Amino acid sequence: MPEPTATSSSPPPVLVVGGAGYIGAHCCRLLAASGFRPVVYDNLTTGHADFVRWGPLIEGDIRDRAAAARALRDSGAEAVIHFAASAEVGESMIDPHKYYDNNVAGTLSLLGAMRDEGVNTIVFSSTCSLYGNAGGAPISEATPPAPVNPYGRTKWMIEQILSDFSQAHGFSAIALRYFNACGADLDGRIGEWHEPETHLIPRAMLALLGHVSDFTIFGNDYDTPDGTAIRDYIHVDDLARAHLSALRRLRGGHKGGAFNLGTGHGYSVRQVVEAIEAETGRRLPGITGPRRPGDPAVLIADAALARAELGFSPECSDLNTIIRTAWRWHLRHHGDIGGN
Numbered sequence: 058m059p060e061p062t063a064t065s066s067s068p069p070p071v072l073v074v075g076g077a078g079y080i081g082a083h084c085c086r087l088l089a090a091s092g093f094r095p096v097v098y099d100n101l102t103t104g105h106a107d108f109v110r111w112g113p114l115i116e117g118d119i120r121d122r123a124a125a126a127r128a129l130r131d132s133g134a135e136a137v138i139h140f141a142a143s144a145e146v147g148e149s150m151i152d153p154h155k156y157y158d159n160n161v162a163g164t165l166s167l168l169g170a171m172r173d174e175g176v177n178t179i180v181f182s183s184t185c186s187l188y189g190n191a192g193g194a195p196i197s198e199a200t201p202p203a204p205v206n207p208y209g210r211t212k213w214m215i216e217q218i219l220s221d222f223s224q225a226h227g228f229s230a231i232a233l234r235y236f237n238a239c240g241a242d243l244d245g246r247i248g249e250w251h252e253p254e255t256h257l258i259p260r261a262m263l264a265l266l267g268h269v270s271d272f273t274i275f276g277n278d279y280d281t282p283d284g285t286a287i288r289d290y291i292h293v294d295d296l297a298r299a300h301l302s303a304l305r306r307l308r309g310g311h312k313g314g315a316f317n318l319g320t321g322h323g324y325s326v327r328q329v330v331e332a333i334e335a336e337t338g339r340r341l342p343g344i345t346g347p348r349r350p351g352d353p354a355v356l357i358a359d360a361a362l363a364r365a366e367l368g369f370s371p372e373c374s375d376l377n378t379i380i381r382t383a384w385r386w387h388l389r390h391h392g393d394i395g396g397n
């Protein structure tokens with residue numbers, strides 16, 4: 058089946074659920090530039106209305122099936138890209154109910170709304186967290202999921218639900234398993250903005266700008282060359298491109314599946330810290346604390362499947378571009394109130 062052609066007079070509407078968040082907003086920007094009409098559906102608990110700049114915002118919760126169905130109907134959406142989720146590993150350990158409710162029950166409700174409205178194409182935001190402690194080698198999709206925290210478990214459950222819906226209800230679904238999302242759009246208008254912020258690169262930058270006083274490297278006793286944990290950092294614009302490819306593939310008749318998104322190259326926490334210091338010309342305090350519970354030593358993607366089937370090829374995920382764009386965003390958005 059050929060992919061329907063987008064024309065300037067009728068850009069196909071796509072409901073971007075959670076589109077007011079970090080990755081969702083970057084995706085909306087790319088969708089709008091690529092001939093689609095992103096309509097954001099978001100409850101704004103962690104998203105930002107200010108990030109909704111490339112199409113309308115419908116405020117609503119995924120757990121409200123009737124409201125989600127109305128949003129699908131009113132927008133005329135023929136596909137959904139689903140980012141809405143609670144996404145903090147640590148919080149999921151102490152408040153699992155929130156995660157099963159928002160992520161699993163919420164997605165089930167959204168899928169019900171899609172069935173109500175006859176929309177069966179979905180790109181879903183998944184995570185490498187579902188692999189758990191998979192060892193140090195690059196992880197391919199052949200690695201059996203074995204999540205070690207409620208957050209990862211919710212994402213794995215949703216992937217299984219999507220697979221069942223594909224079998225039973227003819228859904229076309231692609232799950233994208235991100236490794237470490239980072240960076241900001243190249244012109245600095247949108248970027249990583251979580252409250253509270255828990256991620257390495259933004260926390261280090263907030264410390265340099267004077268907004269965080271307790272920046273710590275979590276663990277220097279891992280079995281890695283410098284003792285700090287290794288992650289595969291992937292620029293948010295490369296993630297956005299992967300969503301666009303996934304959407305296009307599904308519209309073109311792709312059968313769906315799950316795909317890793319990473320570069321295949323890992324950096325240690327210390328290497329990231331040093332790169333931030335080199336880019337900014339500032340020094341971080343260099344405090345090392347205990348490991349953060351639940352953090353594996355090494356997570357690196359084998360993204361060969363995404364390359365082969367989605368044409369995925371990172372364009373801006375070199376560490377310099379990641380850090381340069383993130384720094385520009387943090388400087389502009391948070392401002393320098395006197396850090397290191």
Ligand code: UDP
Pocket residue numbers: 237255256257258260261272273274275276286287288326349352
């Ligand atoms: N990390 C750190 N200090 C921080 C935040 C994170 O040392 O303030 C480490 C964390 O333990 C992990 C890596 O940086 O090894 C990446 O963590 P992040 O929270 O950015 O992403 P995650 O890998 O947990 O998805």
